[in-house]
Every structure is written in C-alpha cells, then in structure tokens.
Amino acid sequence: AKDDKKELTENSNITFSDVAGLDEIKDEMNELCDFLVDPTKYMKIGAKIPKGVLFYGPPGTGKTLMAKALAGETKASFIYASGSEFVEKFVGIGASRIRSLFEKAKKSSPSIIFIDELDAIGISRSVDNNSERDQTLNQLLVELDGFNNYDNVIVIAATNRMDILDKALLRPGRFDRHVYVGNPSVKAREDILKVHFKNKPMNRDINLNSLAKKTHGMSGAHLANVINEAALLTVRKNLPQIGNDEINQALVKTVAGLKNKTTILN
Numbered sequence: 001a002k003d004d005k006k007e008l009t010e011n012s013n014i015t016f017s018d019v020a021g022l023d024e025i026k027d028e029m030n031e032l033c034d035f036l037v038d039p040t041k042y043m044k045i046g047a048k049i050p051k052g053v054l055f056y057g058p059p060g061t062g063k064t065l066m067a068k069a070l071a072g073e074t075k076a077s078f079i080y081a082s083g084s085e086f087v088e089k090f091v092g093i094g095a096s097r098i099r100s101l102f103e104k105a106k107k108s109s110p111s112i113i114f115i116d117e118l119d120a121i122g123i124s125r126s127v128d129n130n131s132e133r134d135q136t137l138n139q140l141l142v143e144l145d146g147f148n149n150y151d152n153v154i155v156i157a158a159t160n161r162m163d164i165l166d167k168a169l170l171r172p173g174r175f176d177r178h179v180y181v182g183n184p185s186v187k188a189r190e191d192i193l194k195v196h197f198k199n200k201p202m203n204r205d206i207n208l209n210s211l212a213k214k215t216h217g218m219s220g221a222h223l224a225n226v227i228n229e230a231a232l233l234t235v236r237k238n239l240p241q242i243g244n245d246e247i248n249q250a251l252v253k254t255v256a257g258l259k260n261k262t263t264i265l266n
C-alpha cells in the first residue's frame with residue numbers, strides 16, 4: 001500500500017530481531033529459512049516445502065517486514081511487487097509482468113518474491129469479471145504451478161482481504177500455507193515500541209509498559225509512526241531527548257488521524 005515500495009530486488013538487511021511480537025510466525029518461518037539455506041537436505045528426502053505462503057490480516061502489522069526479515073536471515077534476494085502494479089488497461093501486460101517477475105526470481109535465487117495486495121490480482125473471478133485481470137491471475141497460477149520447488153524460490157503474498165480471493169489461489173501447491181498476522185497484544189506493543197526506540201535518545205520518564213497499555217488497537221505501523229512523530233517534535237523543539245510530552249502530543253495526533261479514517265480506537 002506504500003509508494004516507496006515499487007517492484008525491486010534488494011538484499012534485505014532486516015532480520016527477525018527487527019520484527020517484534022510475532023514469535024509464533026517466526027517459528028513457522030524457520031523451516032522456510034532452513035530450506036532456502038540448504039535445499040539439498042529436503043531434496044534428498046523428497047520433502048516438499050510450501051511454495052506459497054499467504055499472510056493475511058489488517059494493514060501495518062508487519063507482513064512486509066516479516067518477509068524482508070526472512071530474506072535478511074537467509075541472505076536470499078528480496079523481490080517486492082505490489083498486486084496493484086499488475087492491473088493494467090491493456091490485456092496481456094499484467095500477465096507478461098508476472099512472467100518476468102518469476103524469471104527474475106529464478107535468476108537471482110535463492111529468492112523471495114513478495115506480492116503485496118495480492119487481492120488486486122487475485123480477486124475472485126466470480127466477484128469481478130475483467131479479462132485483463134483474469135489473464136494476470138491465470139499467469140500467476142501458471143507460474144506457481146510451473147516452478148519447481150527446488151528452484152529455491154519462495155513466494156509470499158499479503159492481503160487484507162482473504163475473503164475475496166479466488167479459491168484457485170489457495171489450492172495445494174499454490175498459496176497453501178495461510179498465516180494470520182493480527183494487531184499486536186499489549187505485550188507485543190511494548191516489544192514493538194522497544195524495537196523502534198532502539199538507537200533513539202529517550203528520556204527516562206518514558207514508561208513503555210504504560211504506553212503499550214494506552215495504545216490498544218494500534219498496529220505496528222501506527223506505533224512506529226507515533227515514535228517518529230515524537231522524534232520530529234523533539235528536533236523541532238531542539239531537545240536532546242524524546243520525552244513524555246512529545247510522545248503524548250504524537251499520540252494525540254495519531255489517534256486523531258485514526259478517528260478520521262476509522263473507528264479503530266473506541
């Protein structure tokens with residue numbers, strides 16, 4: 001959903017330590033890590049690792065971050081694409097972009113393809129009939145079926161709208177592992193705050209535990225935003241450290257922004 005994340009290949013320097021609070025998901029990702037690092041172990045036994053993992057859940061909860069961390073942990077190339085980039089006016093263009101995405105991934109393997117907003121391509125054909133999108137979706141299915149497990153490519157996709165996805169995408173051998181990434185618990189919020197305060201000068205009067213309690217309903221992205229707003233205010237006021245006043249002002253601003261959009265905090 002963000003403009004700064006256009007399709008790109010990069011080497012991620014993000015690791016699991018940058019992702020707070022999603023411990024069970026990290027455990028699940030460990031098997032994928034192992035496979036990317038040492039696929040022959042799996043080949044010898046004839047064990048198939050899932051090709052496609054689908055992260056679903058509300059926005060800003062760390063789905064992209066988790067995929068980047070998997071790339072960082074395994075030194076795999078990270079290839080980012082947003083589903084909305086494949087939705088084109090002219091029939092066939094989206095499909096050819098999907099083809100080149102997979103070609104690129106195979107060339108730079110081990111690699112992780114991350115498709116954000118999968119629903120933009122994968123909306124059920126029964127919900128929305130559109131021949132360009134159908135071709136794009138078909139091409140994605142063809143690529144998922146066609147690439148070999150041992151090409152050492154893993155596809156991770158994310159969506160906020162699992163309910164509207166075409167069921168064909170979810171069949172075995174495609175996105176057959178589904179991982180829910182939800183809004184953080186109070187403990188997870190505290191951990192996320194810690195990660196984002198790391199390397200920032202922080203006044204000792206700030207209590208992360210009580211800040212975590214006050215931020216019920218906020219996602220990781222909201223929390224990162226609160227801290228960044230507070231840091232900006234600190235610079236504006238020419239203070240040496242981020243303090244409680246700056247945090248409280250940033251909170252008011254973020255909560256006001258949320259109330260304008262949704263009723264997430266009630």
Ligand code: ATP
Pocket residue numbers: 001018019020021022058059060061062063064065066116158159160192195219220221222224
């Ligand atoms: P969308 O569905 O909108 O694409 P997303 O779930 O992919 O959202 P991310 O892009 O991973 O969300 O998160 C946005 C930012 O929020 C991250 O770059 C990070 O700064 C912060 N963030 C979100 N979740 C976490 C987390 N669990 N730990 C640390 N930071 C987090």
